[in-house]
Amino acid sequence: MTKSQLIEALAKAEGITLKAAELAVNVTFASMEKALIQGDRVEIRGFGSFKVKEYEGYKGRNPKTGELIEVKPKRLPFFKVGKELKERVDSDSP
Known part of the structure; x- marks a missing residue:
């Protein structure tokens, strides 16, 4: 949708x-x-909740060149499905 x-x-x-x-x-x-x-955390009862997860920076590699790169710390939204929605979706699956 x-x-x-x-x-x-x-x-x-x-x-x-x-x-x-x-x-x-x-x-x-x-x-x-x-x-x-x-x-803040956003919770919609029966549906799920949204929160922000903070990730530490780290040293990674460019997969194409193998070059060492610095990955900066970041904050990303994260959704966790609610128990009721999880059960409704699972019970309605083919």
């Missing part, structure tokens, strides 16, 4: 305009993004 498909589904389910649904989706995503940037 793409963002535009999510907006269409929300508009249809709630009987609102596409513009209102787009605003709701954009505000939701922006709020989640802001929380993650600030280092």
Whole structure:
């Protein structure tokens, strides 16, 4: 499902305009993004949680040339699926 498909589904389910649904989706995503940037955790009960993981820098190799390179420390978003969603997806699989 793409963002535009999510907006269409929300508009249809709630009987609102596409513009209102787009605003709701954009505000939701922006709020989640802001929380993650600030280092907060975002939890959606029954769905899962998002948090930021911090990775240390390390020395790696360029696989093409074998040259030693320095990989800088980084912060990346991480999603952990919730138990309920995991069970629903698993039970509905073919």
